[in-house]
Amino acid sequence: MIRTQQLDATDRRILLALDEDPRAPIMVLAQRLGLARGTVQSRLERMAASGVLRGHSTRVQPESLGRGVTAEVSAELDQSRIDDAVAALRGIPEVLECLAPAGDTDLLIRVVATSPDDLYRVSEEIRLCPGIRRTSTRMILRTVIPYRTTALLAE
Amino acid sequence: MIRTQQLDATDRRILLALDEDPRAPIMVLAQRLGLARGTVQSRLERMAASGVLRGHSTRVQPESLGRGVTAEVSAELDQSRIDDAVAALRGIPEVLECLAPAGDTDLLIRVVATSPDDLYRVSEEIRLCPGIRRTSTRMILRTVIPYRTTALLAE
DNA sequence: GGCGCGCTGGTCAGATTGACCACTCTACTC
């Protein structure tokens, strides 16, 4: 298993500066941070190559794609068919993320939909995946603290 | 309430191209997509200005900041002190996200930690926030489907 | 028909980048 490269203080400063302007030129970042242009360039290249950043599209708000409803689906699986279930879930575009927690629940699935009625459709689609025994859907009423890592970067 | 701008097919093509190379020059994107340079530039500017994209740092993997343990904390709140609770949660760097679901649980809190022991510390810190009556922590054992929106973009 | 919007293709000065180089500093090993 590849060990995820750790970010040092310089990397974190660059990443925080990119929050201000994600497409800022390397020269501009270098001037703002008091670093050499080559340093910023090599750090960005290294971060891009090392997998410490997720894909650019993870920045896209699902609402802007017409999916204003978010929910979390808990699923219980047929233990011998986990791979089938996961493969089927991958095929559902509205499935944003799928985690395996400790405890009774087998999967926690983050989904989006265009409306409550559409959420019903997505939930049904999940329920009917092979290997899925039972599901429970909880609609998210509000995003109280939007996803962030800035506080960790700034430490 | 400001209505989130919707992304059209051209926007989505640009965003998918950015998944290939997040720092690709506008000229390169234009050539790849068969669009005029001015079109790509104006679309990127509009997406940047309209809030359809989250901050750049949302791309950062928490593991690369030493937080290899992820968990979900469910919290029950003192209804009259929700604002206090949320303000206190905002002050905890390890809190990545906080959602308000329908149902018995008042808050679903996504957290990270450096180790199971550190997770205990973070859970305690949350439990001791003003307005938080009771919490339940579930460690995430595995990310089965990493967060993605590519399937929605590609529709 | 007129108007507004968005796109294309264009220009041009200024800025940036990619690739390379030499030098310096630090940390590590022997």
Next chain:
DNA sequence: GAGTAGAGTGGTCAATCTGACCAGCGCGCC
């Protein structure tokens, strides 16, 4: 102490890109 490797700085230069602006065209709306 000497030698080595890695990382950063400051530099060069040709190629590329960008920002700002422009004219023309097509489409949708009134």
